[in-house]
Amino acid sequence: MEWTREERYQSLESYPKVAYDALLEQTAASPYRQNFHIQPPTGLLNDPNGFAYFNGQYHLFYQWFPLGPVHGLKYWYHTVSDDLATFKNAGVAIRPDTEYDSHGAYSGSGIVVEDTLKLIYTGNHRTEDWERIPYQMVATMHKDGTITKDETPIINGPHAGFTDHFRDPKVWYENDCYYAVIGAQRFDETGTIVVYQSEDLKSWSFVSELKTEYTDFGYMWECPDYFELNGKDVLLFCPQGIDKYEDKYWNIYQSGYVLGSLNKATFEMTHGEFIELDHGFDFYAPQTTLDKDGNRILVGWMGLPDTGYPTDKEGWAHCLTIPRVLTIEDDKLRQRPVPSLQSLRGEVETAEGYATKKNIKLHPYEGTQYELIVDVLDNDSTEFYIELRVSKKESTMITYNKAERRVTLDRFDSGLLPEGVDGYSRSVVLDEALTQMQMFVDTSSIEIFLNDGEKVMTTRIFSSPEAKGIRTSTESGQVYFKFTKYELRGANE
């Protein structure tokens, strides 16, 4: 279905209640609804926004177009959590109801200031001639949960030298000063990040570009994030327009980081190469915050722009990833699922045994919603295979090639497939031989953490409810595995 401009920019407030109730019902009836992932009640979810610990709870917002599975008029939807495992829906937080955000309350971040949570985001305005003007705006969430918006933007339009692709402020506080990184496009249509600073969050001044060694790396960088972690500076960003190369950059847009050292006087960063945060099919626009104990937590959008998903037909699309704890160990970024997810674990089954050329079904192991830890205790195979969500016709296949240390996730036979996606598999080469896989399987997704967070592969799959089996086999030779499987209870409201 083609959406007209009027349909895309229709507001939730002007939409008839009965029609909205019908959307709620249609969405709830989808066989692909997730059980322990944040997903929209209707319509389309994209970037996580405003992620912060405030007033004794975690607040995680997301980009939301309520009225269908398209990128239309964006709101901020609000979820809250005590533990980062179970989230409750808390309704709309920011409405695109001023001139400055008339065409969308776009992505932004949250920062706690005294007893408020400041939400700093991009107001997307279009003129009558459909010219885009990005405004950086502030909304304030008070302790009682109410949200008020500042009347005027803190930054009007793009800075000189940059196009109207100027958005997604991420704010932090350091040395008595607030800083913001904003995703930008130079006039020569290359992507970059700019830095602003402010003493009071109200009056902001342009500092400079954040200068990296990537001076010509895609046409736009979305959703930047900067933080210090274990003594290193980490810069996350989402470059658009990078060509695929060997196993890299197969998705339409990329999401990754550079590690190094950022000079806060010149905003020059010395750093290593850009590394993708995730090696699956569906991951974009992540955002981080600190948890109450000071751990750096990341959540991503489990989806990508400009891609058709099977649930579009049901009027909704996408979910967020499970939260991950970031650390830097031996100069490498690791991502592990937040430990609180263990609270969702129910019944456990364990088994040890050999996988050989013969395809074996792990009986009674099966399901559509579980955590599966596979320890690779002894691997003499050339290549081994683990298949999940197996039915007579379906299978989602994970292959490990020992000589190449290469893990491949193949969803050719997973069931319904998203449209506009290059290829049916994604691969990553590990630094160390594969010793462990920790997999989180929900109704329509898999998140695979390899070697205790060395690499992650996140992917939506749209398999039928009968596709429950788990199978193992090898190309030749044998592998000794230990399997630990936990039932996971639902964590949605």
Ligand code: FRU
């Ligand atoms: C990234 C993005 C952001 C923008 C938002 C709009 O997915 O394009 O740059 O703020 O989505 O929903």
